Amino acid sequence: MKCSQGETFSKGELQRFGNIELSPSAGILNYGQGLFEGLKAYRKHDGNILLFRPEENATRLREGAVRMCMPAPTVEQFVEAVKATVLANERWIPPPGKGSLYIRPLLMGSGAVLGLAPAPEYTFLIYVSPVGNYFKEGLAPINLVVETEMHRATPGGTGGVKTIGNYAAVLQAQSAAKAKGFSDVLYLDSTHKKYLEEVSSCNVFVVKGNVISTPAIKGTILPGITRKSILDVAVNQGFQVEERLVTVDDLLDADEVFCTGTAVVISPVGSITYLDSRVTYGNDGVGRVSQQLYSALTSLQMGLAEDKMGWIVELK
Ligand code: PMP
Secondary structure (H helix, E strand, O other): OEEEOOOOOOOOOOOOOOOOOOOOOEHHHHHOOEEEOOEEEEEOOOOOEEEEOHHHHHHHHHHHHHHOOOOOOOHHHHHHHHHHHHHHOHHHOOOOOOOEEEEEEEEEEOOEOOOOOOOOEEEEEEEEEEEOOOOOOOOOOEEEEEEOOOOOOOOOOOOOOOEHHHHHHHHHHHHHHHHOOOOEEEEEOOOOOOEEEEEOOEEEEEEEOOEEEEEOOOOOOOOOHHHHHHHHHHHHOOOEEEEEOOEHHHHHOOOEEEEEEOOOEEEEEEEEEEOOEEEEOHHHOOOHHHHHHHHHHHHHHOOOOOOOOOOEEEOO
16 A cells, blocks of 8 residues: 555555565665554464454554654554455465464555655555464573663653664664573663663563563553553453553562563563573473463464453454
């Protein structure tokens, strides 16, 4: 789908996957004017195909588009385009329990612009790929390192929207952490350097007794759809949930730590390294709460549990 600045997107079309043509001075290539989303389609046992809360991705894209000075498809256009793309690629959706089809919507300033300004023309496209587990560990615990020098977001910046530049900003810290054997990096706030923000591509939760806490959304953390869903699932399961400032001390003192995201679903954290200390959780096993929430969420997403919240969109 294409549209000019100040106009609305018209209906798109399906195209075979392949390279796209862009001007060397396209807004996305020079000034990072790009936003993306990530969703998954699961195959159910009866052959149906399920999407999880796609209208939430549409809304987040639209909110991000305001920050990035871009026009965006309507919620209906977004959801229809996702459905059409998934149905056209049905043969790539793994069988039940064997993975999912990852869906990547991308909105970009595709028009040519030389001086710094919003691009004159925009392209919205969607591509898909079958995927298994995000971390090679699967539901086995991941090992995180707290980053004390580099930040992925600063107050007033773009950390709260899913813009491409946020991901470029994490590559150095993430690569260094992986080279040392860690699974990923946990970022701190850039002002006090003591409040947790999130991991490179997922939100973080700490569990203490019956209380599950996660950093409050305040412009520097991506408002994850899995995060929002897990807060509701946890309440339904009788946990007390808190969105607040979560400190490094809370983290090191937690019974369990886990991360949430479309790609990672729920990843239990087995250890945290902070400066010179390393804390392990749950005897290197998968914590009880992480396991319970993982089961609740994935059985919903795969169509094995009743969808009482109305979160599932069936495609057939
Ligand atoms: N934080 C960041 C930086 C992310 O890239 C993602 C993945 N979209 C998340 C959190 C989790 O968001 P969601 O649950 O919507 O996938």
